[in-house]
Amino acid sequence: MAEIEKTExxxxxxxxxxxxxxxxxxxxxxxxxxxxxxxxxxxxWWIFQDPRGLMRMYTPYVGYMYTRWLLVTIIWVAYIFxxxxxxxxxxxxxxxxxxxxILTAFTSVILIVLIKGFFHGLLGNYSIAYFSPxxxxxxxxxxxxxxxYSSLAILMFAAIASxxxxxxxxAAEEAPWQKMPQPVKGITIWITTFFLSVIIYFVxxxxxxxxxxxxxxxFTSIAPPWWESFANTVxxxxxxGWIMCCTVVVWVYETIxxxxxxxxxxxxxxxxxxxxxxxxAISLALAAFLYFAQELVWGEAIRGTRxxxxxxxxxxxxxxxxxxxxxxxxxxxxYHGNWPNRFSTPVNVVLRTLITIVAAAGFYWTYYKxxxxxxxxxxxxxxxxxxxxxxxxxxxxxxxxxxxxMDNWPGWKMKERGVDATEQAIEKARSxxxxxPTLLIxxxxxxxxxxxxYFCLIYALxxxxxxxxxxxx
Amino acid sequence: MNKKxxxxxxxxxxxxxxxGVGVGALASAGVFSYSPWRKxxxxxxxxxxxxxxxxxxxxxTNISETSWFSNSDLIGDIKKAGGLLVNQYSFNWPPFxxxxxxxxxxxxxxxxxxxxxxxxxxxxxxxxxxxNAVHPxxxxxxxxxxxxxxxxxxxxxxxxxxxxSYKWMDECFKREGIDKMLANGEIEALFITHEHxxxxxxxxxxxxxxxxxxxIIPDTFYNEGKQYIKDCGHTGTVTEVGSGVNKIMPGVASxxxxxxxxxxxxxxxxxxxNVKDKGLVSVTGCCHQGIIKFVExxxxxxxxxxDNLFGLYGGLHISPFEDWDPKYDDLVISLxxxxxxxxxxxxxxxxxxAKKFIETGYPVVKGTARFRSQDTAYLGNGDTIEFKS
Numbered sequence: 078m079a080e081i082e083k084t085e086x087x088x089x090x091x092x093x094x095x096x097x098x099x100x101x102x103x104x105x106x107x108x109x110x111x112x113x114x115x116x117x118x119x120x121x122w123w124i125f126q127d128p129r130g131l132m133r134m135y136t137p138y139v140g141y142m143y144t145r146w147l148l149v150t151i152i153w154v155a156y157i158f159x160x161x162x163x164x165x166x167x168x169x170x171x172x173x174x175x176x177x178x179i180l181t182a183f184t185s186v187i188l189i190v191l192i193k194g195f196f197h198g199l200l201g202n203y204s205i206a207y208f209s210p211x212x213x214x215x216x217x218x219x220x221x222x223x224x225x226y227s228s229l230a231i232l233m234f235a236a237i238a239s240x241x242x243x244x245x246x247x248a249a250e251e252a253p254w255q256k257m258p259q260p261v262k263g264i265t266i267w268i269t270t271f272f273l274s275v276i277i278y279f280v281x282x283x284x285x286x287x288x289x290x291x292x293x294x295x296f297t298s299i300a301p302p303w304w305e306s307f308a309n310t311v312x313x314x315x316x317x318g319w320i321m322c323c324t325v326v327v328w329v330y331e332t333i334x335x336x337x338x339x340x341x342x343x344x345x346x347x348x349x350x351x352x353x354x355x356x357x358a359i360s361l362a363l364a365a366f367l368y369f370a371q372e373l374v375w376g377e378a379i380r381g382t383r384x385x386x387x388x389x390x391x392x393x394x395x396x397x398x399x400x401x402x403x404x405x406x407x408x409x410x411x412y413h414g415n416w417p418n419r420f421s422t423p424v425n426v427v428l429r430t431l432i433t434i435v436a437a438a439g440f441y442w443t444y445y446k447x448x449x450x451x452x453x454x455x456x457x458x459x460x461x462x463x464x465x466x467x468x469x470x471x472x473x474x475x476x477x478x479x480x481x482x483m484d485n486w487p488g489w490k491m492k493e494r495g496v497d498a499t500e501q502a503i504e505k506a507r508s509x510x511x512x513x514p515t516l517l518i519x520x521x522x523x524x525x526x527x528x529x530x531y532f533c534l535i536y537a538l539x540x541x542x543x544x545x546x547x548x549x550x
Numbered sequence: 551m552n553k554k555x556x557x558x559x560x561x562x563x564x565x566x567x568x569x570g571v572g573v574g575a576l577a578s579a580g581v582f583s584y585s586p587w588r589k590x591x592x593x594x595x596x597x598x599x600x601x602x603x604x605x606x607x608x609x610x611t612n613i614s615e616t617s618w619f620s621n622s623d624l625i626g627d628i629k630k631a632g633g634l635l636v637n638q639y640s641f642n643w644p645p646f647x648x649x650x651x652x653x654x655x656x657x658x659x660x661x662x663x664x665x666x667x668x669x670x671x672x673x674x675x676x677x678x679x680x681x682n683a684v685h686p687x688x689x690x691x692x693x694x695x696x697x698x699x700x701x702x703x704x705x706x707x708x709x710x711x712x713x714x715s716y717k718w719m720d721e722c723f724k725r726e727g728i729d730k731m732l733a734n735g736e737i738e739a740l741f742i743t744h745e746h747x748x749x750x751x752x753x754x755x756x757x758x759x760x761x762x763x764x765x766i767i768p769d770t771f772y773n774e775g776k777q778y779i780k781d782c783g784h785t786g787t788v789t790e791v792g793s794g795v796n797k798i799m800p801g802v803a804s805x806x807x808x809x810x811x812x813x814x815x816x817x818x819x820x821x822x823x824n825v826k827d828k829g830l831v832s833v834t835g836c837c838h839q840g841i842i843k844f845v846e847x848x849x850x851x852x853x854x855x856x857d858n859l860f861g862l863y864g865g866l867h868i869s870p871f872e873d874w875d876p877k878y879d880d881l882v883i884s885l886x887x888x889x890x891x892x893x894x895x896x897x898x899x900x901x902x903x904a905k906k907f908i909e910t911g912y913p914v915v916k917g918t919a920r921f922r923s924q925d926t927a928y929l930g931n932g933d934t935i936e937f938k939s
Contacts, residue, residue, distance in 0.1 A: 128633035128635060133629075136629070221626070289876060291902045311877075314877070338572075361580060362576045362583070369582075381880050382843045386840075387880065421564070421568075427571060456810055457810050460810055461634060462634050513559075515559045516563070517566065520569060522566070529574075531582070
């Protein structure tokens with residue numbers, strides 16, 4: 078008991094136990110927050126990212142790097158470190174706007190120190206030159222591309238960290254350090270996930286950087302990269318594709334799936350391993366499907382072509398498609414109380430999944446129809462100035478700041494502490510699912526229905542693609 | 551089974567089914583989506599080949615491939631102006647300059663300053679431009695002379711793009727004798743691949759010698775581009791080419807691609823030549839659509855000798871600013887399967903790309919690196935390449 082109190086000096090359990098009460102009835106809180114977030118998004122987009130705005134960081138890789146790392150550092154502050162060094166009573170009593178400003182400023186300082194100090198300063202100057210734009214310029218790379226290349230390397234690292242950080246909390250349940258107090262727990266998980274990110278970076282991204290320079294850096298990286306024959310490209314976009322799916326599936330698992338179905342496994346070690354590697358398996362299946370879906374709608378990729386038909390862009394677009402799904406997933410969880418909740422967990426999970434997929438498809442269509450009109454991006458699917466991941470992740474960062482740092486202000490207010498929502502959801506699922514012959518029959522029938530659903534979908538996709546044409550041929 | 555048990559049983563079935571649907575769909579997606587079996591769902595490639603006739607030979611003389619002389623200045627200007635989407639006519643680059651700052655100009659304000667000099671008093675126009683433009687010294691241009699020989703030996707000459715800088719292009723035209731060919735009416739048409747500054751803005755230099763030359767442009771030109779043709783004093787016909795195969799003369803056709811290009815340009819057209827007994831030759835300006843896409847389209851839409859890809863010439867737009875991305879290696883690697891017999895590349899291909907082509911063993915025709923062309927890997931300024939039966 079004493080240990081629990083000690084851990085709760087900071088924000089441990091704060092996000093799970095806080096109760097957010099809507100200030101208004103009906104859909105008004107969500108509408109108010111949407112307007113609020115949209116204003117913040119567009120103002121900050123204009124200041125930091127827009128090619129016509131003030132800082133014009135959408136080059137695109139410089140802006141992309143800061144966006145990806147902003148996401149990771151927000152996750153570190155709220156999820157890994159449980160708001161340490163900020164105390165629980167400060168989190169509960171401070172006005173959401175003040176809290177949002179202070180925590181965002183705190184996150185931004187970490188972000189700057191990480192990029193300027195760790196990547197540019199330390200790694201770039203004393204280890205691997207491609208992390209530092211100054212070092213690249215010294216050896217003859219044009220200033221613009223020196224900054225772009227180093228930003229690309231740094232953002233690729235962030236893609237991995239944004240998957241492993243939350244996966245260690247949601248899937249591995251912070252084990253084996255879950256009972257440690259902050260900041261010991263945070264530092265330990267941070268070091269572990271950072272270390273794993275380094276290994277995965279070297280396996281999945283470093284070979285891309287190794288052939289980015291002429292001649293291929295054969296003594297320092299595997300050239301051509303190991304995935305060439307499988308992925309039909311030497312580009313690291315192949316890795317970006319499936320790793321982005323991992324990032325998205327972690328949050329799907331944590332939010333609208335409420336850790337179902339792995340939460341049914343009562344053996345902790347088995348559950349954590351199953352969840353961690355299950356997320357990877359689901360992500361790989363999702364990546365394969367999203368690649369195939371593009372082939373069905375646009376035609377088979379042709380290696381060596383540019384833009385929509387090149388395999389490397391198709392893999393990148395796998396990640397982009399996944400990100401289009403993440404936004405409605407988080408929106409449903411943050412601003413609609415993970416609706417619907419009235420059915421059993423598996424039914425709720427299926428319904429939420431369908432709702433968010435339909436919403437993602439609508440969002441995708443709307444984005445490509447309109448983004449070039451107000452974001453300063455290029456019209457079309459594939460272009461150096463068309464990276465939908467940047468505005469979407471930028472918006473997600475603002476959503477996370479609003480939900481985690483500001484308790485959903487202005488549409489909601491934090492009332493008092495309640496029960497742990499994650500634990501409650503897991504208990505509900507376990508109480509609903511008990512082994513029985515009927516469950517088994519349902520499971521088998523469901524598997525068959527799932528297979529039929531998949532094949533119906535892939536047979537319908539070419540027609541659906543024609544029907545939902547965004548840019549006429 | 552009582553009512554309560556029936557209800558429990560029904561709920562178990564639904565919960566099992568809901569879970570199973572997810573498992574079944576994800577498992578199918580994982581097993582089938584990237585398997586070789588999926589290819590059974592792709593439609594067969596249908597070749598709808600247009601017969602464009604044949605020619606005896608094609609010769610290309612590179613008048614200028616050096617569109618700009620400093621990557622750093624060009625990229626720096628684009629970045630400072632606000633990125634790749636900024637309208638090229640607003641940059642205050644030559645000749646569209648009004649003395650204002652970078653990206654603060656417009657077609658109208660610039661043309662008002664130089665219109666009186668076009669197309670005959672280009673020295674005076676350039677004097678104004680040098681004093682008022684952003685980086686006038688960086689402007690070069692892309693242009694080449696295409697000579698097509700009919701089966702009966704008749705030679706047809708087409709000017710393929712017209713460069714950028716008035717001063718530089720006039721020097722290049724004189725160096726290669728283009729000025730006299732234009733003045734004598736030997737050149738039958740000016741073919742503009744796309745609206746980009748380095749391919750199109752040198753138009754008055756051509757019109758100075760042949761104001762009535764027929765001009766062929768893609769139908770995606772903006773109003774500024776069409777007005778520029780008029781303001782330069784053009785008196786001949788202008789043909790706007792739409793999508794599909796456009797036959798120009800026996801053995802010669804063009805194809806237009808609707809693609810977005812940097813600096814707010816849209817659409818590019820390039821040329822094909824069907825050389826008797828040899829096969830297809832492709833001549834491109836920048837090939838923003840990508841050379842593989844260009845060739846794959848030709849494979850589907852044009853009938854050519856022996857089904858053979860004979861030659862390739864022009865800017866291939868792979869690493870125009872000597873930047874690199876592993877996806878360009880995909881092109882270098884996969885170009886081999888198309889088995890071209892002769893390749894001449896320059897301009898926006900990228901010297902690194904040309905060197906990689908040579909290292910890979912492709913039949914690249916090297917140049918002489920004269921007249922400010924930088925490397926022999928490029929078929930440079932003043933160099934020629936011939937494709938003949």
